[in-house]
Amino acid sequence: MPAELTAAPPGHLKHPYWILAAICLLAMMNTIGVAMPYPILAPIFVAGPADGFTHFAGFEPSVLMGVALAVNPLGILLGSLVTGPMSDRYGRRSVMTVTLLATFVGYLVTAAALASRNYPLFVLSRFVTGLTESNTAVARALVADMHEQVDRTQAFAWLNACMYSGWLLGPLVGGLTLPFGEPVPFVLAGAMMLPCLVVLALWLPPSTPRPGAPHPQHPRGAMRAKNLLAVLRSDRVLGLVFGLQLAYTLSLTSMYEYAPLWMLKFAGLDGRGIAFVTAGQCAMMTLASAAAGRFGSASRDPLRRAAQCALVAAACCATLAVAPGVPGLAAIVVFGLPTALYNAVMPAWMSERFAAHGQGRVMGLLSTIFCVSNVVVAVAGGWIALLSTRWIMGLGGVAGVVAAALMLRLARTERAPGVAAELAS
Numbered sequence: 001m002p003a004e005l006t007a008a009p010p011g012h013l014k015h016p017y018w019i020l021a022a023i024c025l026l027a028m029m030n031t032i033g034v035a036m037p038y039p040i041l042a043p044i045f046v047a048g049p050a051d052g053f054t055h056f057a058g059f060e061p062s063v064l065m066g067v068a069l070a071v072n073p074l075g076i077l078l079g080s081l082v083t084g085p086m087s088d089r090y091g092r093r094s095v096m097t098v099t100l101l102a103t104f105v106g107y108l109v110t111a112a113a114l115a116s117r118n119y120p121l122f123v124l125s126r127f128v129t130g131l132t133e134s135n136t137a138v139a140r141a142l143v144a145d146m147h148e149q150v151d152r153t154q155a156f157a158w159l160n161a162c163m164y165s166g167w168l169l170g171p172l173v174g175g176l177t178l179p180f181g182e183p184v185p186f187v188l189a190g191a192m193m194l195p196c197l198v199v200l201a202l203w204l205p206p207s208t209p210r211p212g213a214p215h216p217q218h219p220r221g222a223m224r225a226k227n228l229l230a231v232l233r234s235d236r237v238l239g240l241v242f243g244l245q246l247a248y249t250l251s252l253t254s255m256y257e258y259a260p261l262w263m264l265k266f267a268g269l270d271g272r273g274i275a276f277v278t279a280g281q282c283a284m285m286t287l288a289s290a291a292a293g294r295f296g297s298a299s300r301d302p303l304r305r306a307a308q309c310a311l312v313a314a315a316c317c318a319t320l321a322v323a324p325g326v327p328g329l330a331a332i333v334v335f336g337l338p339t340a341l342y343n344a345v346m347p348a349w350m351s352e353r354f355a356a357h358g359q360g361r362v363m364g365l366l367s368t369i370f371c372v373s374n375v376v377v378a379v380a381g382g383w384i385a386l387l388s389t390r391w392i393m394g395l396g397g398v399a400g401v402v403a404a405a406l407m408l409r410l411a412r413t414e415r416a417p418g419v420a421a422e423l424a425s
Helices: 016-035 038-045 061-090 092-115 119-145 152-180 184-191 193-203 219-225 228-234 236-266 271-290 302-319 325-334 336-353 359-384 389-414 417-424
Strands: none
Touching: 016 092, 016 119, 016 152, 016 184, 016 193, 038 061, 038 152, 038 236, 038 271, 061 092, 061 119, 061 236, 061 359, 092 119, 092 184, 092 193, 119 152, 119 336, 119 359, 152 184, 152 271, 152 336, 184 193, 228 236, 236 271, 236 302, 236 325, 236 336, 236 359, 236 389, 271 325, 271 336, 302 325, 302 336, 302 389, 325 336, 336 359, 359 389
16 A cells, blocks of 8 residues: 555544545645636736836747746746655655645745736746646645555546646636736735645645655755656656657647637637636536546557547647637637546556656656646747747647657557567667
């Protein structure tokens, strides 16, 4: 039985489904805070006043928005390289506690930067907050730890459903509170970290370092020993998964980061309208996650299923490259369906296929890939948006098709034991 579950003292919840419920609730509240800012960045920069914040150093608002979008996932990327692996060594709850406290402070500094119209401080605070928001990998690792008590795919589906609920509620809160002042959503995002800490302290078992963990006085050694980049060098199959997952998330983040700008320019929506459409997309994700367990069953060729999801997502993304307002809005909402199903299939398959590397490592790799694509799309998209947001969506559709083709190729390889063994070596 995993150490995180066996280490619970008397008085702590021990039933695996209660612990799973606590993890899901924690993930939902944390995601509400993370999701609040995203639908409001386009109105803040592109539809905001022409001042030293929205035209800092003479740059166009879309370029400055792209940088603001990029620095947060860049921080998550750097944090994910060590957060998941460190939780393998020092315990999930200890790492979660530190990151939640730091995230709380980061959001308050971000709100202060907006209030003072200080763009450099805003960018810096978004980056530092991203470093501590990398704890999604820890939540996924907690769920993966419970594979002997609950069905792995169903557990990931429940976790994803709660996170999608957070993405539903977060944009609504952000969009509805933006008229009260640009700093307000960020203050509320920080406030969401406080109930997360309460759930973490009361409901989850205490942290216990894993056997063979390096001494806490030598964190650099632990980081080198568990670095995700070393895993990619040692496992060629995992390296292939990195490539296909990167292609898929390039498609995903094209929609995720620039659909709000598309809605602003081509559908004429303001912050509230963007929030409602985003909430509709997340509601689709939440409903789809309820049925995702059966869809992603290991006996049904999960890689092939994931490829089908990637193709549907690519079609939705490509629709925004050519469609007018209403069909495009429908495509944004429908995009939630393949996204939810894909995110139930791939983490569960990777958790089982690469379990020998440690669940913190594997889940950290997923976060790392997502953040790499966020940074690439945010930076490149800020410049491409000077031409048209439709170009971003078209390129995102192409990336989704490439991802699906690579998944089908890997699925055939995995069904051939000799080839799979050769790749793994």
